[in-house]
Amino acid sequence: MPSLVGGGSGLARPGAVSLAHRGVLFLDEAPEFSKGALEALRQPLEHGRVQLARSRGGTEYPALTQLVLAANPCPCAKPAGDAYCECSPLARRRYLGRLSGPLLDRIDVQVQLPAVRAAELMAGEGDRESSAAVARRVATARDAAAERWAGLGHRLNGQVPGPDLRRPPWRLPGSDTAELRARLDSGSLSARGFDRVIRLAWTIADLDGRSRPVRDDVLEAIQLRTGDAT
Numbered sequence: 001m002p003s004l005v006g007g008g009s010g011l012a013r014p015g016a017v018s019l020a021h022r023g024v025l026f027l028d029e030a031p032e033f034s035k036g037a038l039e040a041l042r043q044p045l046e047h048g049r050v051q052l053a054r055s056r057g058g059t060e061y062p063a064l065t066q067l068v069l070a071a072n073p074c075p076c077a078k079p080a081g082d083a084y085c086e087c088s089p090l091a092r093r094r095y096l097g098r099l100s101g102p103l104l105d106r107i108d109v110q111v112q113l114p115a116v117r118a119a120e121l122m123a124g125e126g127d128r129e130s131s132a133a134v135a136r137r138v139a140t141a142r143d144a145a146a147e148r149w150a151g152l153g154h155r156l157n158g159q160v161p162g163p164d165l166r167r168p169p170w171r172l173p174g175s176d177t178a179e180l181r182a183r184l185d186s187g188s189l190s191a192r193g194f195d196r197v198i199r200l201a202w203t204i205a206d207l208d209g210r211s212r213p214v215r216d217d218v219l220e221a222i223q224l225r226t227g228d229a230t
């Protein structure tokens with residue numbers, strides 16, 4: 001836990017989550033981390049900083065990071081449904097269960113990656129969009145967001161507080177958020193998740209060059225959050 005969120009004996013040292021401040025923290029094989037260490041990520045994910053308690057007074061480090069977790073579908077690391085996987089359904093559930101609900105509630109996008117086939121591995125780069133092209137698209141989207149939120153003092157969709165998103169002129173029409181509100185009312189989505197889906201919908205719209213999210217952007221954001229998208 002000290003190496004991830006900070007701490008250690010004596011003067012509390014910053015952990016990986018602070019060393020990755022304003023960058024990306026990538027945790028491969030996330031379920032292999034201790035439950036305590038993973039749960040300790042919740043505070044920095046929520047507040048963008050880490051507070052480390054000490055008997056002689058606390059220390060605080062910044063921790064605004066883009067957190068990326070990777071996980072295999074089961075302990076043996078074979079793809080889901082793979083004929084060679086001998087893990088029991090219980091073992092698989094227990095493995096992914098180490099990523100708790102409260103932690104996943106702070107994760108905006110879940111994507112299932114199918115196993116790579118030999119043909120894909122050998123295929124050329126020709127028909128894929130280049131990283132440079134994607135970077136340009138992302139930069140354009142970030143510029144649009146920065147311009148929109150400048151009056152509120154924010155630069156990124158992820159920084160806009162929920163109340164600002166939910167009041168005019170930024171509130172999305174009720175017809176566009178019907179599915180979202182139904183999920184909140186049924187309890188399948190938390191209030192935190194509600195705001196996070198709205199922020200994601202704004203990002204999807206920015207990436208597509210729309211000035212505001214439409215209903216399909218909200219639905220896509222819900223799919224990305226729940227991991228239903230394929």
Ligand SMILES: [Zn+2]
Binds near residue numbers: 075085087
């Ligand atoms: Zn397995």
